[in-house]
Amino acid sequence: MDNTLFFTYLIIMAGTTYLIRAVPFSLIKGKIKNRFVQSFLYYIPFTVLACMTLPSALYATDSILSAAVGLLAGMIAAILGRGLLTVSIISCVFVFITELIMNFIK
Amino acid sequence: MSAVNDFKKGLKLGVPIGLGYLSVSFTFGIMASDLGLYWWQALLISMTNLTSAGQLAGVKLMISPGHYIDMLISQLTINMRYSFMAISLSQKADSKLKGIYRWLLGFVITDEIFAVASAEERVTRSLMTGLAIVPYIGWAMGTLLGAVLGNILPGIIMSALCIGIYGMFVAIISPRAVKEKPILITVITAVALSCLFYYLPGLSSLSSGISVSICAVVSAIIGALLFPLPDVKEENNG
Numbered sequence: 001m002d003n004t005l006f007f008t009y010l011i012i013m014a015g016t017t018y019l020i021r022a023v024p025f026s027l028i029k030g031k032i033k034n035r036f037v038q039s040f041l042y043y044i045p046f047t048v049l050a051c052m053t054l055p056s057a058l059y060a061t062d063s064i065l066s067a068a069v070g071l072l073a074g075m076i077a078a079i080l081g082r083g084l085l086t087v088s089i090i091s092c093v094f095v096f097i098t099e100l101i102m103n104f105i106k
Numbered sequence: 107m108s109a110v111n112d113f114k115k116g117l118k119l120g121v122p123i124g125l126g127y128l129s130v131s132f133t134f135g136i137m138a139s140d141l142g143l144y145w146w147q148a149l150l151i152s153m154t155n156l157t158s159a160g161q162l163a164g165v166k167l168m169i170s171p172g173h174y175i176d177m178l179i180s181q182l183t184i185n186m187r188y189s190f191m192a193i194s195l196s197q198k199a200d201s202k203l204k205g206i207y208r209w210l211l212g213f214v215i216t217d218e219i220f221a222v223a224s225a226e227e228r229v230t231r232s233l234m235t236g237l238a239i240v241p242y243i244g245w246a247m248g249t250l251l252g253a254v255l256g257n258i259l260p261g262i263i264m265s266a267l268c269i270g271i272y273g274m275f276v277a278i279i280s281p282r283a284v285k286e287k288p289i290l291i292t293v294i295t296a297v298a299l300s301c302l303f304y305y306l307p308g309l310s311s312l313s314s315g316i317s318v319s320i321c322a323v324v325s326a327i328i329g330a331l332l333f334p335l336p337d338v339k340e341e342n343n344g
Contacts, residue, residue, distance in 0.1 A: 001144065001168070005168075006147055009167070009174075010150065013154075013161075013164045013168075016178055016181040016182055016185070017155050017157055017181055017185050018154075018212070018213055020189055021188040021191075021192050021213065022208070022212030024189045024193050025192035025195060025215065026205075026212060028192075028196040029196075032197060035334055035335065039330035039334045040329075040330040041197055042330075044190055044191070044194050044323070044326040045194060045278075046278075046282065046283070046289055046296070047323075047329070048187065048221065048318065048322040049275040049278055049279055050275075050279060050297050051297070051299070051317070051321040051322045052217055052275065052318055053272050053276065053279075054297045054300060055297075055305075057269065057272035060268040060269055061265040062261065062262070067269055067272075071269070071272060074272075074276040074277060078276055079284055081281070084119060084122060084274050084277045085121055087276065087277035088125075088270045088271070088273040089122075091272065091276070092266045092267060095265060095268075096262065096263075099262050
């Protein structure tokens with residue numbers, strides 16, 4: 001692609017993406033006292049994650065079944081107190097095993 | 107906890123994110139080179155943007171000239187969710203994470219880094235720096251490999267790696283949702299909304315970045331209205 005065009009676009013793209021993150025992060029210095037806003041900010045990490053995970057995660061692997069098995073295995077491991085990395089690996093392994101079995105059956 | 111320990115802890119927490127990014131950005135690399143970008147252009151985009159949905163939308167606009175306003179608007183709407191995350195994170199930042207560190211580390215606020223950081227009691231600059239390293243390298247390397255090599259890993263391995271990042275999300279949500287009913291109900295609301303946006307014709311044509319923003323904000327508002335946090339009169343850590 002033409003360099004002038006590329007860099008014009010890149011600056012707009014990277015500039016917008018950077019500012020939308022860094023400006024609120026840098027300018028909000030104090031603790032927010034408003035109870036509603038505090039509650040909103042308490043729930044937002046969980047809702048962001050939940051929305052990104054379902055239903056998208058079901059379509060992340062080669063089959064919905066393997067994805068569901070992987071997620072379920074991860075969920076059980078997490079509730080039993082395993083850490084992030086362990087849970088993540090358990091999910092991958094269960095997807096892998098499920099797909100191996102599915103390939104074998106086919 | 108000391109700065110070194112925080113940094114190490116961050117590094118470790120960043121590994122599953124990095125692995126997930128490697129496979130996601132691999133796909134981005136393949137797509138960018140299919141659209142006619144050079145490998146170094148794809149790499150540069152990933153190294154300066156560090157976002158999935160925004161980059162995907164961006165490269166599609168890039169291939170024809172004159173879409174400067176479109177680019178601005180699409181990046182603003184798709185990435186609006188980062189502002190909420192940044193505000194949320196600013197409340198957990200410890201006293202040393204200020205000034206220039208905020209301007210520098212603001213760059214690495216992605217969905218996943220945010221999620222992992224906000225699961226921590228206090229977010230220090232060491233933790234956040236450590237946390238960002240592996241994902242950043244993963245995102246850049248994946249893009250480069252995808253753009254240069256195309257599809258080299260066997261499909262079954264790629265497939266398994268793709269769930270890793272979601273496994274991590276599940277690990278953050280599940281234990282808290284089991285313990286706190288308000289979180290459980292808010293999360294169920296969020297998933298219901300998200301499914302609505304995914305499957306309903308019309309709504310499903312929205313970019314994933316925008317639907318995540320809308321669903322997450324709406325369900326967090328519902329959560330805040332139904333289950334407001336107990337009123338805290340005085341700050342106990344100044």
